[in-house]
Amino acid sequence: GAGVSQSPRYKVAKRGQDVALRCDPISGHVSLFWYQQALGQGPEFLTYFQNEAQLDKSGLPSDRFFAERPEGSVSTLKIQRTQQEDSAVYLCASSRLGRGVIKNIQYFGAGTRLSVL
Amino acid sequence: AQKVTQAQTEISVVEKEDVTLDCVYETRDTTYYLFWYKQPPSGELVFLIRRNSFDEQNEISGRYSWNFQKSTSSFNFTITASQVVDSAVYFCALSEESGNTPLVFGKGTRLSVIA
Numbered sequence: 001g002a003g004v005s006q007s008p009r010y011k012v013a014k015r016g017q018d019v020a021l022r023c024d025p026i027s028g029h030v031s032l033f034w035y036q037q038a039l040g041q042g043p044e045f046l047t048y049f050q051n052e053a054q055l056d057k058s059g060l061p062s063d064r065f066f067a068e069r070p071e072g073s074v075s076t077l078k079i080q081r082t083q084q085e086d087s088a089v090y091l092c093a094s095s096r097l098g099r100g101v102i103k104n105i106q107y108f109g110a111g112t113r114l115s116v117l
Numbered sequence: 118a119q120k121v122t123q124a125q126t127e128i129s130v131v132e133k134e135d136v137t138l139d140c141v142y143e144t145r146d147t148t149y150y151l152f153w154y155k156q157p158p159s160g161e162l163v164f165l166i167r168r169n170s171f172d173e174q175n176e177i178s179g180r181y182s183w184n185f186q187k188s189t190s191s192f193n194f195t196i197t198a199s200q201v202v203d204s205a206v207y208f209c210a211l212s213e214e215s216g217n218t219p220l221v222f223g224k225g226t227r228l229s230v231i232a
Contacts, residue, residue, distance in 0.1 A: 003161075031217055033219060033220075035220075040224075041224055041225075042121075042208055042210075042222030042223050042224045042225050043162070043208070043220070043222050044222070045219035045220070045221070048218075048219055056219065059219070089160065091162065093162075095217055097217055104150060104167070104212065104217040104218075105152075105164055105167055106164075106220060107164060108154075108161055108162035108163075108164075109161060110159060110160045110161040111160045111161070113160075
């Protein structure tokens with residue numbers, strides 16, 4: 001596809017349930033980012049991959065959050081034992097790594113809205 | 118630490134009015150990048166502009182213009198002759214020298230353009 005694709009668009013989970021959110025980056029994009037956006041707030045960084053390597057996970061709020069990108073393309077953000085405070089929109093972005101003006105523009109997907117009841 | 122402040126939470130204007138969205142940033146880096154993104158109701162963040170810290174030239178793209186002033190650490194965004202389709206939440210963001218690094222976002226400004 002032409003853009004970053006995220007699925008599902010909406011997810012309702014009962015407290016304590018595990019969830020998995022998927023991100024398909026733009027083809028050929030090396031870098032992939034996950035952000036969390038609470039209602040009425042700006043996105044906040046969670047974690048970052050370059051190819052399959054997770055270079056920074058400093059933004060993950062707890063050890064219940066886990067992200068992977070095993071083949072350097074699709075990424076999955078997993079949240080274990082969901083809590084109400086995990087309710088937010090989870091945004092994925094990808095960017096091309098390389099020389100040139102466009103190398104560090106992050107292009108975003110439409111996000112997954114997670115509601116934990 | 119890096120920080121972006123968008124003091125205007127919500128702005129409402131009548132169609133065809135000009136509107137300026139303010140952005141003030143803090144960083145210790147000498148080289149950094151500033152961005153504006155638009156978030157329409159569909160939720161996807163749409164890239165509008167990137168500016169690096171060495172380029173203080175103002176930029177105009179159609180009805181959009183940006184005023185970058187290092188002296189005041191500001192990167193303001195003006196929409197001329199606003200249209201209803203401009204209604205969205207606008208985010209200013211900052212990234213460090215290396216680029217291709219996590220973005221630090223402001224809290225956003227919700228713009229409503231009324232017909």
